[in-house]
Amino acid sequence: MSRPVEIWTDGACSGNPGPGGWGAVLHYGNHEKELKGGEALTTNNRMELRAAIEALQSLKRSCEVIVHTDSQYLRGGVTGWIKGWKSNGWRTAAKKPVKNEDLWRALDAAAEPHKVEWRWVKG
Numbered sequence: 001m002s003r004p005v006e007i008w009t010d011g012a013c014s015g016n017p018g019p020g021g022w023g024a025v026l027h028y029g030n031h032e033k034e035l036k037g038g039e040a041l042t043t044n045n046r047m048e049l050r051a052a053i054e055a056l057q058s059l060k061r062s063c064e065v066i067v068h069t070d071s072q073y074l075r076g077g078v079t080g081w082i083k084g085w086k087s088n089g090w091r092t093a094a095k096k097p098v099k100n101e102d103l104w105r106a107l108d109a110a111a112e113p114h115k116v117e118w119r120w121v122k123g
Helices: 044-057 072-087 101-111
Strands: 005-013 018-028 031-042 064-069 115-120
Touching (some): 018 044, 072 101
């Protein structure tokens, strides 16, 4: 079995909302790739999601992936809450619209072709 692609992600924001940025480092064998971006008006959670989306979308084929994140929001959402949101028509248990639905949908689609393990790391 081949080794997994390891991805480290982070997002940040100055003010919340405010200007923010995201970054990701992908590592596979001797290969390493850095991705980064930002938005003029955003939130910390949106940048955390964007980092994971961009990293997963950059993969050229279906593979095993380990994503390291310091975001409990990202890890909790993708490993638990998202299943309920999808079955509830992208509504929370309280019947409210899911915040950042656009990015959660994009993350769900980006992760779908891969076998992803989500690991939380202390930030």
